[in-house]
Amino acid sequence: MPQKKISIRIDGELISALEGQTILQAAKANGKYIPTLCDLDGLTSVGACRICLVEVSGSERLFPACTTPIQEGMSVTTNSPKLTRYRRISVELLLIERNHVCAVCVSNGHCELQTMASALGIGTVGLAYNFPKLSIDMSHPRFVLDHNRCILCTRCVRVCAELEGAHMWELTSRGIHARIVSEMNEQWGKATSCTSCGKCVHACPTGALAEKGWAVEEMVKKIDAVTSLVHRRGAQV
Amino acid sequence: MKKVKVATVWLDGCSGCHMSLLDMDAAIISLGRKIDLVYGPLVDAQEFPEDVDVTLVEGAVSSQDDLNKVQKIRQRTNILISLGDCAVTGNVPAMRNSIPVQKLLQRIYVDGADEKKGVPSERVPALLKQARPLREFVKVDICLPGCPPPSKTIVGVINDLLDGKKPNGNLKVKFG
Ligand code: SF4
Ligand code: SF4
Ligand code: FES
Numbered sequence: 359m360p361q362k363k364i365s366i367r368i369d370g371e372l373i374s375a376l377e378g379q380t381i382l383q384a385a386k387a388n389g390k391y392i393p394t395l396c397d398l399d400g401l402t403s404v405g406a407c408r409i410c411l412v413e414v415s416g417s418e419r420l421f422p423a424c425t426t427p428i429q430e431g432m433s434v435t436t437n438s439p440k441l442t443r444y445r446r447i448s449v450e451l452l453l454i455e456r457n458h459v460c461a462v463c464v465s466n467g468h469c470e471l472q473t474m475a476s477a478l479g480i481g482t483v484g485l486a487y488n489f490p491k492l493s494i495d496m497s498h499p500r501f502v503l504d505h506n507r508c509i510l511c512t513r514c515v516r517v518c519a520e521l522e523g524a525h526m527w528e529l530t531s532r533g534i535h536a537r538i539v540s541e542m543n544e545q546w547g548k549a550t551s552c553t554s555c556g557k558c559v560h561a562c563p564t565g566a567l568a569e570k571g572w573a574v575e576e577m578v579k580k581i582d583a584v585t586s587l588v589h590r591r592g593a594q595v
Numbered sequence: 596m597k598k599v600k601v602a603t604v605w606l607d608g609c610s611g612c613h614m615s616l617l618d619m620d621a622a623i624i625s626l627g628r629k630i631d632l633v634y635g636p637l638v639d640a641q642e643f644p645e646d647v648d649v650t651l652v653e654g655a656v657s658s659q660d661d662l663n664k665v666q667k668i669r670q671r672t673n674i675l676i677s678l679g680d681c682a683v684t685g686n687v688p689a690m691r692n693s694i695p696v697q698k699l700l701q702r703i704y705v706d707g708a709d710e711k712k713g714v715p716s717e718r719v720p721a722l723l724k725q726a727r728p729l730r731e732f733v734k735v736d737i738c739l740p741g742c743p744p745p746s747k748t749i750v751g752v753i754n755d756l757l758d759g760k761k762p763n764g765n766l767k768v769k770f771g
Contacts, residue, residue, distance in 0.1 A: 460770040491693035
């Protein structure tokens with residue numbers, strides 16, 4: 359049965375979209391940009407980062423575009439001073455929670471968090487830095503997991519489970535104690551379910567997952583390889 | 596025309612921000628006509644002067660001496676600029692922050708030393724528990740992130756201030 363078409367407005371412009379699509383999917387299909395960090399084309403959306411917040415007329419609260427389904431007659435605003443303020447807060451919280459030392463990071467210059475901070479004009483943060491003591495897992499022969507740079511977007515978890523089918527990564531604990539863990543909290547290098555495909559590394563928006571052997575600024579992620587694989591396989595999410 | 600008094604300060608940083616400031620090529624000639632460099636690693640003055648118009652601070656606040664300095668500088672400066680990632684975020688100097696100071700000094704000056712083992716105690720300022728960004732101690736008027744911030748950005752901001760313009764939120768910023 360063909361999907362029903364419905365009409366919504368995005369920034370005042372009337373567009374037609376498919377029932378069941380999220381605001382983000384409808385926006386993308388119509389060439390409208392909404393900033394995102396945790397969302398990755400072709401994977402399930404989880405609404406972890408809150409960068410994609412949009413305003414929906416008739417409601418005071420803000421909605422994550424990546425997880426909110428469209429409804430007939432909905433009117434969405436993707437950009438406003440209020441949204442910029444909230445998006446900034448979200449990025450600032452990510453920057454202070456762990457240790458983002460861009461100057462010595464493998465992903466410096468190619469990092470989605472760093473780029474998002476610049477795009478939002480963040481030249482300093484308003485809150486005190488947390489400076490937590492975090493570990494680095496170097497046990498895998500080819501890859502590194504550096505918790506200092508992780509923003510808990512769970513792209514690695516989803517790409518491993520949904521695209522590679524290995525489901526090696528998981529999330530443990532809650533709030534500020536939450537961590538990405540490999541195979542039942544085993545060292546990555548000892549994880550038998552890891553196929554060493556590297557999809558998680560290339561799906562990771564920051565320097566948290568990287569290939570070994572690269573110096574500062576040298577880790578360039580092949581994000582397009584991941585998303586084009588999704589489309590070529592015709593993954594339905 | 597009265598020259599604008601500018602000071603620069605080097606706290607816990609690598610001096611890269613000062614290098615970037617100096618990297619302005621010919622712009623230094625026209626800037627030199629409009630400003631008086633009254634204090635900093637590039638000039639001789641021993642004491643931080645009263646009534647400075649603009650002060651650029653490089654580096655994180657890392658020792659008791661740094662903290663005393665920035666408090667005095669804040670009192671004596673009209674516009675205080677946090678120059679570079681160390682001053683703005685803590686950056687590389689802050690990578691020591693999860694290690695207790697005693698353990699850190701022991702590792703470097705005793706375990707890591709080949710000769711003259713021992714933690715220095717005289718004529719060196721005591722380290723603070725953590726190296727932290729400038730704005731956590733004093734009010735900062737402008738933040739210029741970057742490691743280092745591009746020379747053009749620094750000169751642009753100084754020139755804006757000389758023209759009486761407030762460098763606005765459209766300033767291009769990037770950490771790292
Ligand atoms: S992961 Fe990105 S934001 Fe974090 S230190 Fe590396 S470059 Fe900077
Ligand atoms: S390791 Fe990377 S992909 Fe995984 S949750 Fe952290 S930032 Fe996201
Ligand atoms: S992209 Fe929607 S919450 Fe992260």
